[in-house]
Amino acid sequence: MVLFRQELGDVLRDARRSQGRTLRQVSSDARVSLGYLSEIERGQKEASSELLHSVTDALGLPLSFVLREVSDRIAVAEGVAVPDTVPAELSDEPLVGAH
Numbered sequence: 510m511v512l513f514r515q516e517l518g519d520v521l522r523d524a525r526r527s528q529g530r531t532l533r534q535v536s537s538d539a540r541v542s543l544g545y546l547s548e549i550e551r552g553q554k555e556a557s558s559e560l561l562h563s564v565t566d567a568l569g570l571p572l573s574f575v576l577r578e579v580s581d582r583i584a585v586a587e588g589v590a591v592p593d594t595v596p597a598e599l600s601d602e603p604l605v606g607a608h
Contacts, residue, residue, distance in 0.1 A: 511586040515552030516579045517561075522550040524568050524575070539567035 525535050536546040541563055548554040549564070556564070565572045584591045 511583050512552060513579065513583070514549075514555050516582045516586075517556060517575070518550045518552040520575055520578045520582065521564060521568070524570055525550075528568065530568075535564065535567050539563040 525532065532547055532550070533543055536543040539546065539560075541549075541560060545554065545560075546564065549556050549560070561575075562572060565575050581591055
């Protein structure tokens with residue numbers, strides 16, 4: 510079974526490491542305890558939306574980017590093909606909530 514919290518932790522850890530930053534640096538910038546952020550990265554704790562916002566902000570990443578990466582990883586694990594573009598039949602449709 511694929512768990513959201515584990516995929517989220519992997520994405521956050523990968524992003525932090527790709528920036529060459531330590532867990533301590535990101536936890537300080539996000540104002541999250543080092544131990545709690547470590548548990549989030551290891552997929553042992555669920556991140557609240559507020560905590561996730563703080564961490565993605567500290568990493569300089571849009572929340573939507575992180576959630577998309579998590580979603581893509583879950584889709585791969587489930588064997589679901591995720592298109593990179595909007596299907597043709599939807600391309601002329603306005604976005605929901607667009608003004």
